Amino acid sequence: MALHFELVSPEKLVFSGEVTQVDLPGAEGDFGVLEGHAPLVTTLRPGIMTVYAGGNAQRIVVLGGFAEVSDKGLTVLADTADAVKDFDRAVIAARIAELEQQATKLEQGNELDKIITRLDHFKEVDRHLTGTAAH
Amino acid sequence: MASLKDMRVRIAATKATQKITKAMQMVAASKLRRAQAAAEAARPYAERMDIALGNIASGMAGAEGAPKLLTGTGSDKVHLLIVATGERGLAGAFNSSIVRLAREHISRLQSEGKTVKILTVGKKGYEQLRRNFEKLIVDRTELRGVRTLGYVNASQIAEKVTAMFEKGEFDVATLFYAQFKSVISQVPTAQQIIPPKFDASKPAAALAPYEYEPEEEEILGDLLPRYVATQIFRALLENNASFYGAQMSAMDNATRNAGDMIRKQTITYNRTRQAMITKELIEIISGAEAL
Numbered sequence: 158m159a160l161h162f163e164l165v166s167p168e169k170l171v172f173s174g175e176v177t178q179v180d181l182p183g184a185e186g187d188f189g190v191l192e193g194h195a196p197l198v199t200t201l202r203p204g205i206m207t208v209y210a211g212g213n214a215q216r217i218v219v220l221g222g223f224a225e226v227s228d229k230g231l232t233v234l235a236d237t238a239d240a241v242k243d244f245d246r247a248v249i250a251a252r253i254a255e256l257e258q259q260a261t262k263l264e265q266g267n268e269l270d271k272i273i274t275r276l277d278h279f280k281e282v283d284r285h286l287t288g289t290a291a292h
Numbered sequence: 293m294a295s296l297k298d299m300r301v302r303i304a305a306t307k308a309t310q311k312i313t314k315a316m317q318m319v320a321a322s323k324l325r326r327a328q329a330a331a332e333a334a335r336p337y338a339e340r341m342d343i344a345l346g347n348i349a350s351g352m353a354g355a356e357g358a359p360k361l362l363t364g365t366g367s368d369k370v371h372l373l374i375v376a377t378g379e380r381g382l383a384g385a386f387n388s389s390i391v392r393l394a395r396e397h398i399s400r401l402q403s404e405g406k407t408v409k410i411l412t413v414g415k416k417g418y419e420q421l422r423r424n425f426e427k428l429i430v431d432r433t434e435l436r437g438v439r440t441l442g443y444v445n446a447s448q449i450a451e452k453v454t455a456m457f458e459k460g461e462f463d464v465a466t467l468f469y470a471q472f473k474s475v476i477s478q479v480p481t482a483q484q485i486i487p488p489k490f491d492a493s494k495p496a497a498a499l500a501p502y503e504y505e506p507e508e509e510e511i512l513g514d515l516l517p518r519y520v521a522t523q524i525f526r527a528l529l530e531n532n533a534s535f536y537g538a539q540m541s542a543m544d545n546a547t548r549n550a551g552d553m554i555r556k557q558t559i560t561y562n563r564t565r566q567a568m569i570t571k572e573l574i575e576i577i578s579g580a581e582a583l
Contacts, residue, residue, distance in 0.1 A: 163336075168330070168333060169333035198344070198348065199504070232344070234341060236518075
């Protein structure tokens, strides 16, 4: 119960404190970080991360970013970090529309593949959020 | 000699000006508070980013195939200067001090035979640089319509810059902005962002062997454009705070000057009025004596 966790977005320090566990959407799959995790640097894909502290789980939407685990704890540099309940779905919808437009313009190749992967990530987040709203 | 009525009108005009500068000072003060808070809130991200990138970069130092954004193109022929200024004037020497620093840089680089390209952010810098260096300005961004500076604004600029870099349009990028020290002190700063210069004085934290996921190159490829955006974002926020700080002290000065002028004008007005009364009295008395 003493993983030092810092969540920073470009605008502000969103969270800093001790938590039990954090689940993150890594670029190559989801992973959880507990105290004593091996040093790790990874990029994040757009997704939802879960922070466990004091028996509560808080879900936060991150739209891409970067995570670093060192002996000092876990630092997440997120492009956007908003609690699921405060998150504005219009942002996601706008990004999806934008990416879809880009995708139609491109020739086949690496660039298109990248955009399609990103599109999938956003759609997954969107689905997830719609799912939570229904509960 | 101006008539008494003219003088009354002038005093009223000075008082009106003083009211405006006073109001502007108060508006700048309240905006400064917000801008300063925003600049301070953005610091942790930039600092963490610095540390993380520094760590990875030192691990990569000398390795082949390190991204060009990190190591540079190997030459320094073409320089891109990103000059960030304010959108408005009436802020003392704020805009011109940034422009002056940029101008000194440009002349130095040109005398060394380097090619200079300029990208301006903010209307004032564009207007001032256009006079001498119209041909060097490759692009400009205005943030006039932006109410609160967001990361998006910075990342749009950063995208342009990285796209230019990838096309090989420049070798070195330097960012010009005013660093916010306090209300009375804003320091024009030039900071090289491509390739980034890390603070070598800071001892690299005992390097734990990191695991990278995905590979280092890929992470750096993702991280470096973000680093550029973060630096630009920080510069914009610092600039914003500096602008309001400079405007606040400029307007404070203006208000005080207007106060001095009102005092002087009132004294002249009263003297003239008394002189006229005396003159009238003399006329009446000498008229009465003549009878």
